[in-house]
Amino acid sequence: DQQVKQNSPSLSVQEGRISILNCDYTNSMFDYFLWYKKYPAEGPTFLISISSIKDKNEDGRFTVFLNKSAKHLSLHIVPSQPGDSAVYFCAAFNAGGTSYGKLTFGQGTILTVHP
Amino acid sequence: DSGVTQTPKHLITATGQRVTLRCSPRSGDLSVYWYQQSLDQGLQFLIQYYNGEERAKGNILERFSAQQFPDLHSELNLSSLELGDSALYFCASSVGAAESNEKLFFGSGTQLSVL
DSSP states (O other), X not given: OOSEEOOOSEEEEETTSOEEEEEEEOOTTOOEEEEEEEOTTSOOEEEEEEETTOSEEEETTEEEXXXXXXXXXXXXXXXXXXXXXXXXXEEEEOTTTTOXXXXXXXXXXXXXXXX | OOSOEEEOSEEEEOTTOOEEEEEEOOTTOOEEEEEEEOTTOOEEEEEEEEXXXXXXXXXXXXXXXXXXXXXXXXXXXXXXXOGGGOEEEEEEEESSOOSSSOOOEEOOOEEEEEO
């Protein structure tokens, strides 16, 4: 049962353009969402997060949008840079439950930004 | 560098064998998490330890076990290995028990190949 899904395995974008990565979830108990970025031979690193009480969170070039009714979130990167090329994982968490930090991850989307 | 150290980086072994993966968390972090990433899969949560005690459990097989020692390093033991256990195993750490919105800091992983 894949509770967090990233349906696009890969995305290719031109430098300077917007990258939009999508994520869907099925568990309505999730109330906190995160994006992690992973470079080859490295572990995932935290990028940005959003609580379910918000619908948008912005940090520099990165913005995460949450649509709770659709159980959908997206990560926007503007403008995209070649250094953004990495695997992006969406993750969800039930902060109000007893999961104690048990993150549920999507399968990841490989972003390639071309110069 | 996340500050989380995992050893070894690569491990090649045969079916039926037993291996131990080691993780040293960031200085000051009390929680250690283990995740498994199989081919084409997102990271799957295995288990969390907080200050030496098991805190949360995911879909961890009975052949797998973990512990966290008084110096807070953790070991993941995998026994009676099967081909399907081949995966990238990540360790992560956080300051507290992650009841709130704590970031996880991931190590670079141990690539296990079972032949």
